[in-house]
Amino acid sequence: MKTPSPNFLNIAIIGGGYAGMSAAVELASRGIPVTVFESAKQLGGRARGVNYNNIQLDNGQHLLLGCYRETLRLIEMVGGNVEQDFLRLPLQLDLHGQFSLKARRLPAPLHLLVALLNAQGLSWSERFKAARFMLTLRNMDFRLPHDMTVSELLALHGQDANLSLKLWEPLCIAALNTPIRKASAQVLLNVLRDSLDRKRADSDMLLPRIDFTALFPQRAAHFVEQHGGQVVLATGVEKIEVHDAHVAISTTDGTHRFSHVICAASPVVAAKLLRPLAALTATVAEIDALEHQPIYTVYVQYPANVRLPRPMLGLHQRTSQWLFDKGQIAGQHGLIASVISAEGIHQELSQNELAQKVIAELRAEFGIADTPHWIKVIAEKRATFCCSPNLSRPSQQTALPRVLLAGDYTAGDYPATLEGAVMSGVRCAKGVIASL
Numbered sequence: 347m348k349t350p351s352p353n354f355l356n357i358a359i360i361g362g363g364y365a366g367m368s369a370a371v372e373l374a375s376r377g378i379p380v381t382v383f384e385s386a387k388q389l390g391g392r393a394r395g396v397n398y399n400n401i402q403l404d405n406g407q408h409l410l411l412g413c414y415r416e417t418l419r420l421i422e423m424v425g426g427n428v429e430q431d432f433l434r435l436p437l438q439l440d441l442h443g444q445f446s447l448k449a450r451r452l453p454a455p456l457h458l459l460v461a462l463l464n465a466q467g468l469s470w471s472e473r474f475k476a477a478r479f480m481l482t483l484r485n486m487d488f489r490l491p492h493d494m495t496v497s498e499l500l501a502l503h504g505q506d507a508n509l510s511l512k513l514w515e516p517l518c519i520a521a522l523n524t525p526i527r528k529a530s531a532q533v534l535l536n537v538l539r540d541s542l543d544r545k546r547a548d549s550d551m552l553l554p555r556i557d558f559t560a561l562f563p564q565r566a567a568h569f570v571e572q573h574g575g576q577v578v579l580a581t582g583v584e585k586i587e588v589h590d591a592h593v594a595i596s597t598t599d600g601t602h603r604f605s606h607v608i609c610a611a612s613p614v615v616a617a618k619l620l621r622p623l624a625a626l627t628a629t630v631a632e633i634d635a636l637e638h639q640p641i642y643t644v645y646v647q648y649p650a651n652v653r654l655p656r657p658m659l660g661l662h663q664r665t666s667q668w669l670f671d672k673g674q675i676a677g678q679h680g681l682i683a684s685v686i687s688a689e690g691i692h693q694e695l696s697q698n699e700l701a702q703k704v705i706a707e708l709r710a711e712f713g714i715a716d717t718p719h720w721i722k723v724i725a726e727k728r729a730t731f732c733c734s735p736n737l738s739r740p741s742q743q744t745a746l747p748r749v750l751l752a753g754d755y756t757a758g759d760y761p762a763t764l765e766g767a768v769m770s771g772v773r774c775a776k777g778v779i780a781s782l
């Protein structure tokens with residue numbers, strides 16, 4: 347291998363999930379050479395399309411919010427069209443007959459306050475308490491003097507058990523994938539601030555009509571290639587060595603030289619790759635300290651005439667937390683996705699027991715008596731990091747200027763979400779550009 351010239355610039359990106367592909371698009375759009383190494387045969391990572399029985403599913407049903415500005419910007423930059431790619435629903439929480447809240451066509455945050463005051467399934471006093479809590483958070487600029495759990499915050503502001511069970515707990519689990527007794531109140535407030543307090547459209551719920559690999563990573567790969575970059579699939583990175591003037595990346599295909607590396611693999615893989623780098627001991631310790639939370643998605647294919655009352659609705663005190671009617675969302679008639687987020691007793695069930703429970707709930711709640719054609723359970727045991735208070739998350743810049751970190755678990759305001767992943771990738775790209 348020749349010694350590279352001092353102006354040599356060529357960025358390796360490890361991982362073709364949303365974080366890695368965002369970094370790649372940002373760099374490639376500025377004419378900076380990039381190579382993405384992805385160990386799997388397809389892009390997308392934890393938000394990827396899965397083909398089952400010739401039907402396109404995702405490894406888990408995802409939902410975006412209107413405030414996911416960077417994700418939506420990049421989807422459009424690589425050729426997507428947000429209004430065509432998603433079913434856009436105004437904020438609505440419907441726990442089938444037990445609770446319902448729907449945002450009105452009013453400017454934020456009035457749309458939410460009116461929705462809270464009109465919520466069904468709460469007493470008048472609970473509605474006032476919820477609206478007063480939101481106004482208090484607003485007056486605090488959604489900043490707590492010190493972080494605490496969501497349970498502690500709710501108790502501090504008189505949000506009683508019914509309010510918590512019907513409103514705050516489902517919201518917290520959906521946003522942070524962490525139970526309220528463990529979840530960071532400050533991170534939940536960051537999401538509430540961005541989704542509820544700015545523009546009304548920020549609280550819109552965006553349900554993808556196409557699979558998650560097609561939605562962004564695949565388009566991003568075409569964009570990168572058109573801008574002179576490379577995306578290499580089925581090529582895992584095994585080792586990173588940092589030298590004075592370059593970084594050596596060893597893959598299943600050999601060793602390659604780059605000026606910088608952005609490690610955008612999941613936290614467990616990132617820790618493994620970075621562990622041999624002595625300068626990054628503190629970073630690896632932060633990654634090792636992260637705990638993880640699961641998400642289960644149960645897909646049930648019924649005859650095509652089966653549908654739910656709405657494209658998306660929740661269930662109160664059932665195993666299924668949220669149900670998605672893929673017929674109404676993506677034209678996949680009769681296909682229902684049940685999502686069960688965060689840890690819980692459902693983890694003690696076998697996949698078949700879990701699926702049967704979901705089917706029994708669909709029968710009890712909606713009278714769906716048809717026999718499913720097939721069921722598919724996808725268990726992501728490490729879907730996200732456990733978003734607990736005062737969590738120390740590694741920064742995108744590391745102690746080694748040539749090594750950067752991207753991923754939903756790296757430092758940022760957001761919990762483990764697509765937007766958090768995308769923002770981390772964009773930050774890495776900006777970090778490389780700023781260092782030039």
Ligand SMILES: Cc1cc2nc3c(=O)[nH]c(=O)nc-3n(C[C@H](O)[C@H](O)[C@H](O)COP(=O)(O)OP(=O)(O)OC[C@H]3O[C@@H](n4cnc5c(N)ncnc54)[C@H](O)[C@@H]3O)c2cc1C
Nearest residue numbers: 361363364365385391392406408409582583753754763764
């Ligand atoms: C079931 C489920 C449901 C979810 N629902 C939502 C939701 O509704 N809304 C939301 O915003 N977020 C949701 N999330 C979270 C969201 O999917 C993640 O935050 C996001 O996809 C993380 O992206 P990432 O790029 O940081 O990591 P990853 O997606 O994990 O990407 C890492 C990539 O690195 C690759 N890789 C690993 N090892 C190597 C190696 N040695 N060499 C090269 N490549 C390697 C992997 O194959 C992978 O493609 C959900 C997650 C799951 C699992």
